[in-house]
Amino acid sequence: MSRYLLPASVLGTAVGGAVLLKDYVAGGTCPSKATIPGKTVIVTGANTGIGKQTALELARRGGHVILACRDMEKCEAAARDIRGETLNHRVSARHLDLASLKSVREFAAKVIEEEERVDILINNAAVMRCPHWTTEDGFEMQLGVNYLGHFLLTNLLLDKLKASAPGRVVNLSSLAHVAGHVDLEDLNWQRRKYDTKAAYCQSKLALVLFTKELSRRLRGTGVTVNALHPGVARTELGRHTGMHRSTFSSFTLGPIFWLLVKSPQLAAQPSTYLAVAEELEDVSGKYFDGFKEKAPAPEAEDEELAQRLWAESARLVGLDLSRGSPVRGQSLSRSPLEQV
Numbered sequence: 001m002s003r004y005l006l007p008a009s010v011l012g013t014a015v016g017g018a019v020l021l022k023d024y025v026a027g028g029t030c031p032s033k034a035t036i037p038g039k040t041v042i043v044t045g046a047n048t049g050i051g052k053q054t055a056l057e058l059a060r061r062g063g064h065v066i067l068a069c070r071d072m073e074k075c076e077a078a079a080r081d082i083r084g085e086t087l088n089h090r091v092s093a094r095h096l097d098l099a100s101l102k103s104v105r106e107f108a109a110k111v112i113e114e115e116e117r118v119d120i121l122i123n124n125a126a127v128m129r130c131p132h133w134t135t136e137d138g139f140e141m142q143l144g145v146n147y148l149g150h151f152l153l154t155n156l157l158l159d160k161l162k163a164s165a166p167g168r169v170v171n172l173s174s175l176a177h178v179a180g181h182v183d184l185e186d187l188n189w190q191r192r193k194y195d196t197k198a199a200y201c202q203s204k205l206a207l208v209l210f211t212k213e214l215s216r217r218l219r220g221t222g223v224t225v226n227a228l229h230p231g232v233a234r235t236e237l238g239r240h241t242g243m244h245r246s247t248f249s250s251f252t253l254g255p256i257f258w259l260l261v262k263s264p265q266l267a268a269q270p271s272t273y274l275a276v277a278e279e280l281e282d283v284s285g286k287y288f289d290g291f292k293e294k295a296p297a298p299e300a301e302d303e304e305l306a307q308r309l310w311a312e313s314a315r316l317v318g319l320d321l322s323r324g325s326p327v328r329g330q331s332l333s334r335s336p337l338e339q340v
């Protein structure tokens with residue numbers, strides 16, 4: 001067994017390296033020079049990685065940028081960095097923990113009350129391949145943070161987005177969605193044996209399906225929504241994968257990874273493009289790989305699945321299906337899983 005390990009690892013590394021090289025070469029800076037003075041943008045998970053760089057790029061383009069993060073110390077520090085670098089003082093920090101529906105509702109309520117408008121929502125935050133953790137409301141963490149938290153947040157902000165139209169929603173998905181499967185009978189991993197990779201892929205596929213159904217519902221409102229694979233970037237996303245704990249990985253994959261993958265600055269360019277490019281004004285419901293529109297995985301094209309997922313997600317987060325608003329009288333502290 002062990003004599004196959006080294007050649008297999010070398011082959012794996014070479015293939016992985018080639019894919020990443022292609023990704024790097026395909027990258028580039030945002031082809032649009034559009035500015036966004038007077039527009040209000042929300043970026044979730046903006047204290048680090050692609051989110052922080054996207055917020056920086058949008059602040060450079062004159063937007064009023066709201067960094068929405070779970071750790072206020074990191075959030076304020078990122079906002080300070082961005083203000084210092086861009087000299088745009090309309091960059092602010094707000095608390096949002098996507099692992100808590102109560103926090104999502106509080107964040108949305110404050111934004112609706114205190115902000116005049118919301119033009120662009122970038123659903124960027126994510127957690128990848130963490131242990132089998134659950135959110136405050138009892139959802140598997142990757143489903144709860146990456147998908148359900150953003151599903152609820154977007155729905156709660158829709159009226160504001162529509163009132164500020166034209167507007168845009170950008171959902172950070174991933175190429176990993178192609179390996180995903182949405183199991184409507186067990187979205188929350190209560191019956192299936194838990195598989196953290198599959199849970200990440202499911203959450204990213206759910207975001208593409210959500211994009212499709214939301215786009216259908218937004219027709220004629222002036223608000224568009226698209227999903228994006230930003231490319232492979234060296235960020236903190238791999239913090240739970242344990243790659244750094246393996247000696248083999250540290251000495252082989254590690255350096256290759258750091259050399260070949262995109263910087264967060266480069267990986268933020270497609271998010272910026274989807275948020276501002278004038279030529280995308282009427283483009284909605286699509287999946288982008290970098291700057292290019294691509295066909296997503298076949299399961300992500302299933303309109304009936306997208307509609308059923310919407311209904312199930314609304315049920316899980318406690319949205320009134322007919323109004324798209326929180327169910328009246330619903331306790332914010334009880335788990336929606338307990339309520340249904």
Ligand SMILES: NC(=O)c1ccc[n+]([C@@H]2O[C@H](COP(=O)([O-])OP(=O)(O)OC[C@H]3O[C@@H](n4cnc5c(N)ncnc54)[C@H](OP(=O)(O)O)[C@@H]3O)[C@@H](O)[C@H]2O)c1
Nearest residue numbers: 045049050097098099124125126172174232233235236237
């Ligand atoms: N990097 C890549 O190669 C890659 C590839 C494909 C897709 N993507 C997607 O691109 C997006 C950005 O990823 P990244 O690489 O920049 O990752 P990252 O560096 O790990 O940043 C993730 C952000 O999400 C935040 N976050 C995590 N849990 C949260 C919660 N409960 N509430 C609010 N915020 C939370 C993190 O906050 P803390 O710092 O407090 O944890 C952080 O700000 C993600 O959607 C990811 O799936 C990335």
